[in-house]
Amino acid sequence: MRAAIFNGPRSVTAGDRPDASLREPTDAVVRVVLACVCGSDLWYFRGETDFEPGPIGHEFIGIVEEVGSDVTSVKRGELVIAPFAYSDGTCPHCRHGIQTACVNGGFFPQNGDGGQGEAVRVPLADGTLVAVPGSGHSDQTLVRSGDRTASSKSVVRAAGCGSRRSTR
């Protein structure tokens, strides 16, 4: 599949990567329809932070193409939002709304695929992906949701509002 590849500071090219595929029963494969360049991408692009050469990108939206046998919250063909981190949604940190500290989670592209590519293997799909109900949403709204949905829910929970359950 085609994907954006970080080669080193100030060098990003389109290249070929292995096709995204299921590795764990908790994985989903999402066909990316839109991804953004995050401000955090600019740190390593400028050479201001270390970053391993390879696939890049997070905060994407896409269509679920395949799900592992343990995935129950999303199904093939659904439009989903992925935040910048993947998380199980069940550990103590996730239950308190701090999915970025998930004991089993990580940050795209540590999963092996970046959001700025044709498809992504999403680990811990039940805790990570948010299905988008309805239709007619603008691309901008959906991409912003990748970051803001997770961030907003964390803030609301930190302020003591809402349930103490996972943001799922």
Ligand SMILES: [Zn+2]
């Ligand atoms: Zn967790």
